[in-house]
Amino acid sequence: MNRTWWKEAVVYQVYWRSFLDANGDGIGDLEGLMLKLDYIKSLGIDVIWLNPIYESPDKDNGYDIADYYRIMAKAGTMEQFKQLLDKVHELGMKLIMDLVVNHTSEQHAWFEESRSSVDNPKRDWYIWKPGKPDGPPNNWRSYFEPSTWTYDERTGEYYFHSFAKEQPDLNWENPELREEIYRMMRFWLDQGIDGFRMDVINLLAKLEGFPDAEHPENIDYLGNNPGIHEYLQEMNREVLQHYDIMTVGEIPFVTPEDGLLYVGDNRKELHTLFHFQVADDMPTWDLTRYKEIQESWYEAFRHEGWNSQFLNNHDHTRQVSRYGNDGQYRVESAKQLATMIHTLPGTPYVFQGEEIGMTGVRFSSIDEYHDIAMKNKYKEEIGKGRAPDEVLHSLQPLSRDNSRTPMQWDSSKHAGFTEGQPWMQVNPNYEEINVERDLAAQDSIFAYYQQLIALRKTHAVMVYGDYRDQSTGEEHVYAYSRSLEGETWLVILNHSDREQSYRLPASFADRTTNARLVIGNLDRSTSDEVRNGTVRLRPYEAL
Ligand code: ISL
Ligand code: CA
Secondary structure, three states: OOOOHHHHHHHHOOOOOHHHOOOOOOOOOOOOOOOOHHHHHHHHHOEEEOOOOOEEEOOOOOOOOOOOOOOEEOOOHHHHHHHHHHHHHHHOEEEEEEEEOOOOOOOOOOHHHHHOOOOOOOOHHHHHHHOOOEEEOOOOOOOOOOOOOEEOOOEEEEEEEEOOOOOOOOOOOOOHHHHHHHHHHHHHHHHOOOOEEEEOOHOOOOOOOOOOOOOOHHHHHHOOOOOOHHHHHHHHHHHHHHHOOEEEOOOOOOOHHHHHHOOOOOOOOEEEEEOHHHHHOOOOOHHHHHHHHHHHHHHOOOOOOOOEEEEOOEOOOOOHHHOOOOOOOHHHHHHHHHHHHHHHHEEEEEEEHHHOOOOOOOOOOOHHHOOOOHHHHHHHHHHHOHHHHHHHHOOOOOOHHHHHHOOOOOOOHHHHHHOOOOOOOOOOOHHHHOOOHHHHHHOOHHHHHHHHHHHHHHHHHHHOOEEEEEEOOOOOOOEEEEEEEOEEEEEEEEEOOOEEEEEEEEEEHHOOOOOOEEEOOOOOOOOHHOOOOOOEEEEOOOO
């Protein structure tokens, strides 16, 4: 078994603008992150994923880059970035950056040139088309707008954007553009970063001819198009293979079989990926569906390729609210979801605040929200004549802002996130849910994450072990085993607010497979429950 650092790593995602504000302007920054590296290290984290810090007008919170070589002033300076990277390495951790090369900001110098005239040398660095007599070149929807096309007066043509009109897509068919991207990637890798999380990397190749879609509302025509693997294999040849790094592709709308084409061992493309099948297929918790998704991805990746395990990030609402129980059983539910994410096959990701069970939020007016995806959707729906309150309530549960409220450090004003006015309101429950409180408690969620990550670090079976679903039909119980070189672990999860029981499979009950039944972190394999073959699970208990 060849051991690989990024397969054994646990990754912590820092949405820096909501992490810690050190200079009092109400926005998190690199200086604030540096003050909390020991905290992240104490959790047992190996790799930090830092959301974009490059120069940006911030229409999409840094995912609209105006200069790849400068640090956005809100975040700090290049000097502070280098200090941050050195401190991360001194602590024995690694840092991966966000690579956003499907599109830039409309304020990028390249786009300013490209839009200036039809024969500008950089015209072809973006995607321009004349419209049809009655409108845009085709009927495609974008992630954030009713159309992927915006008309530009200056040259009388439309430009293409998979996201907001402020985020024009780069034209990856242009070899000069690709060379420029590879040069930029080398610049950051030569600074010593340890890899990239690659933003919507499967969208780089566009559908030939941009034909009208039969069902434009189903926007999967934006990704996984012919040509994408040639681009990634070239990126690998030109850049990635020359560094000892970790590359994780964000790949929406992909099936397990197609996912393997991006990360298969001999594909020479990427190391691993995030897919969103859980988020796309499960607006709320559906254990049966979750097991099916885990099974299909495990089967596809059984012999090669590497998966990720996560339930929340800066784009998806907080897991304990969306998939667990953020009321009476918040603590149990947070621990139980964490057990699942850290014992299923693949690299586990911890999104900042998840380790103390932070929850989603409900602001009372659209003006308190910032997410461009939500605000554009709100405008679009109101435009159809729907009642504002009804639209607001329909968008709140899945708003990306649920995960973007400031990190809750303590019970002081603004949860210790800032001395100034926070750029986004702190979740009102910060007095009850905060780091200081969890660090002081024995059985806190934070302490449980520490144990889980430590457990995982000392047992290779959690990383490299086979996976087998051991569920026996109980509707709310998810049980599975991980086995490696004779060692077998059985994980049993109760996804409900009621007590459940689970009959141990014969191979465990008679303990011939030297099975260990770990309850939380208490080894109950000698308990009488195991002897008579049935285990009782408390509400949201993770075993
Ligand atoms: O949350 C979503 C839409 O509301 C996701 O589908 C998300 O837009 C998609 O997964 C792509 O996300 C990435 O690219 C976007 C950026 O807004 C996201 O923050 C980033 O994670 C455009 O760069
Ligand atoms: Ca700040």
